[in-house]
Amino acid sequence: MNAINAMTLKTVLITGASSGIGLQLAKDYLALGWHVIACGRSLQKLEALALKELGIVTLLNFDITQRSQVQLAGQDLTELLTQTDRQLDLVILNAGSCEYIDDAKAFDDALFERVVHTNLIAMGYCLGAFLPLMPRGSRIGLMSSSAIYLPFPRAEAYGASKAGVQYLASSLALDLVNSDIGVSLICPGFVATPLTAKNDFSMPMQVSVQAASKAIRNGLEHNKREIHFPRRFTYLLKLMSFLPAFVWQKMMANDTQSKSLKDKN
Secondary structure (H helix, E strand, C coil): CCHHHHHHCCEEEECCCCCHHHHHHHHHHHHCCCEEEEEECCHHHHHHCCHHHCCCEEEEECCCCCHHHHHHHHHHHHHHHHHHCCCCCEEEECCCCCCCCCCCCCCCHHHHHHHHHHHHHHHHHHHHHHHHHCCCCCEEEEECCHHHHCCCCCCHHHHHHHHHHHHHHHHHHHHCCCCCCEEEEEEECCECCCCHHHCCCCCCCCECHHHHHHHHHHHHHCCCCEEEECHHHHHHHHHHCCCCHHHHHHHHHHHHHHHHHHHHC
């Protein structure tokens, strides 16, 4: 590939590209003619996806929770971009996890640490490795959650980690203005993925990974600072957040109590 063709081919890096939203984003960007750098912990799992059959893809194998691995991935990416005369036009830090604290009084501090480390601290590792490689005019998307709009039962760890991502994105956007690098906060509602399939509660207005990918890609293309979907669900949460605390706390408590009774029966 000559230099001109390389520069006209846009490049996107996606973490957590081996399943769920990340996998669908990788497929869709490949279909649009992008060069995709698909990142994941398991190289075997990434290779099994046969993404190379869909377009120009590079598989980058590292664990986002291991700082040394992320740094090495950054070095490998630097060499790749130099050798192919490409630039990193878009980065989507999508990888994350979700675990719930079932008994708040017997607070599971190890679970809390694990979730915050994966969803927030590891995102810092990725920023440290990949942001220096992003040129002016590029954009970065940080995966948060619609859970930031309203507290949910059992979500102390998950919600706190995603709220941290929200603040990270807001502050980062201010400090990257002079570098002309855009920042988008991505706040999905319930999306049908292997991760949400583990949930033991109803998930209203759940959308497919295809719908999620479309909403994210559209938001990033239009340089949206906050990408939230499905709109009916996220606007409802935002509206509820303006209610007095005792109102939505009572609503949440009623839902939790109903679930407990259902489980006992």
